[in-house]
Amino acid sequence: MLLETMHIAPRTGTAFKVGAGQTLTVIDPQGEQVADLLCFNAHDIGEALSSGRTLDYASRIYLTTGDPLYSNRSNVMLEIVEDMVGRHDFLLTPCSKDTFRIIYGDTDPHQGCFGNLAGALEPFGVLPDAIPIAFNCFMNVSVDGTTGAISVLPPLSKPGDYIKFIARMDLIVGLTACSALQSNNGRFKPIEYLVE
Amino acid sequence: MLLETMHIAPRTGTAFKVGAGQTLTVIDPQGEQVADLLCFNAHDIGEALSSGRTLDYASRIYLTTGDPLYSNRSNVMLEIVEDMVGRHDFLLTPCSKDTFRIIYGDTDPHQGCFGNLAGALEPFGVLPDAIPIAFNCFMNVSVDGTTGAISVLPPLSKPGDYIKFIARMDLIVGLTACSALQSNNGRFKPIEYLVE
Numbered sequence A, B: 001m002l003l004e005t006m007h008i009a010p011r012t013g014t015a016f017k018v019g020a021g022q023t024l025t026v027i028d029p030q031g032e033q034v035a036d037l038l039c040f041n042a043h044d045i046g047e048a049l050s051s052g053r054t055l056d057y058a059s060r061i062y063l064t065t066g067d068p069l070y071s072n073r074s075n076v077m078l079e080i081v082e083d084m085v086g087r088h089d090f091l092l093t094p095c096s097k098d099t100f101r102i103i104y105g106d107t108d109p110h111q112g113c114f115g116n117l118a119g120a121l122e123p124f125g126v127l128p129d130a131i132p133i134a135f136n137c138f139m140n141v142s143v144d145g146t147t148g149a150i151s152v153l154p155p156l157s158k159p160g161d162y163i164k165f166i167a168r169m170d171l172i173v174g175l176t177a178c179s180a181l182q183s184n185n186g187r188f189k190p191i192e193y194l195v196e
Helices: A051-058 A097-102 A111-122 B051-058 B097-102 B112-122
Strands: A006-008 A014-016 A023-028 A036-041 A044-048 A067-072 A076-083 A133-138 A140-143 A149-151 A161-166 A171-176 A192-193 B006-008 B015-018 B021-026 B037-041 B044-046 B069-070 B074-081 B135-137 B139-142 B151-155 B160-169 B171-176 B189-195
Touching: A006 A014, A014 A111, A023 A036, A023 A076, A036 A076, A036 A111, A051 B097, A051 B151, A097 A111, A097 B051, A111 A171, A111 B135, A149 B051, A161 B171, A171 A192, B006 B015, B015 B112, B021 B074, B037 B074, B037 B112, B051 B069, B097 B112, B112 B171, B171 B189
Parallel strands: none
Antiparallel strands: A006 A192, A014 A171, A023 A161, A023 A192, A036 A044, A036 A133, A036 A171, A067 A076, A076 A161, A140 A149, B006 B189, B015 B171, B021 B160, B021 B189, B037 B044, B037 B135, B037 B171, B069 B074, B074 B160, B139 B151
16 A cells, blocks of 8 residues: 555556555646556456446446446446546547557657556556556547547646546556647646555 | 358347458448447457547547558558448447446346357457457447537438448458347347458
């Protein structure tokens, strides 16, 4: 159990365990930053966070306080217990070398949240292919209901804003300070978190 | 190579191979029916269809003619080459026992598209945990851009309408005639397909 606030440097990521009943608070210390969050059952990593099941059961693409986050086996992994921002994304995969190549046209792309999560989760046995759509804390993605067009807008989070989850099973959690300029209003920033 | 139209009975599913360069046509013979489509790299089943990457690269949740469908490794698996309907879903997981239990309140739930896909893909070595969000042909899911609310509406497909894909790699394809009443305007119907 961590009782101090942990720091994730800009464009990096980490992974750690959170026990059932513990809370995880993800903090945006400077505002307008995104944190990609993934989780896996600590006792069976074949069970992973599922956006498709969560959004189907919620009948909503925007989740907030009171909403459960389900696994690919339809078990509740996390539940949002406090949310100062109210806008997060659960549609898009973590940014990656391919994101930067395809969307930004970078010739020497950063490994992105995908690479950071893959590296951080490797010691827990999670393979890159098993990295699903993340719950992207503070990411502000709007959808045009008529055309279906997606726009990535600056996060609504102000300095110090946070979202707090309770774990409903023992989890391995992957968490990043997002590496994509589009998500963060053009500036890379850190993320902080607290497990208690 | 199949040169005859194949039939998928109501509330069932199947799996088959489609070679790179072949086309796959998914036909709705009676109208207002949904077909959940999944695919895996035939030579390495760790590579699977990814809604999160596809929607990110398209910057749209609604896909149609000309749009590529990407894998979790950011390779193009399928490309839509003809689309008579223009409205399909790529947000929601295949319906399952859990869907029917959680959303419909069924006490003795049908195995749904998830169970049908899991059964059909098992001989190819695909495990149930590896079944991602499907490309749900003809499924009409609207999103309220303000609230994020999702509504599952009757498909726009009329009898005989189809969507046609070209395979950009050798694929194992899973395909269903959807088992959820909400998707199909309340009536279970067959699906047909053609590989050529």
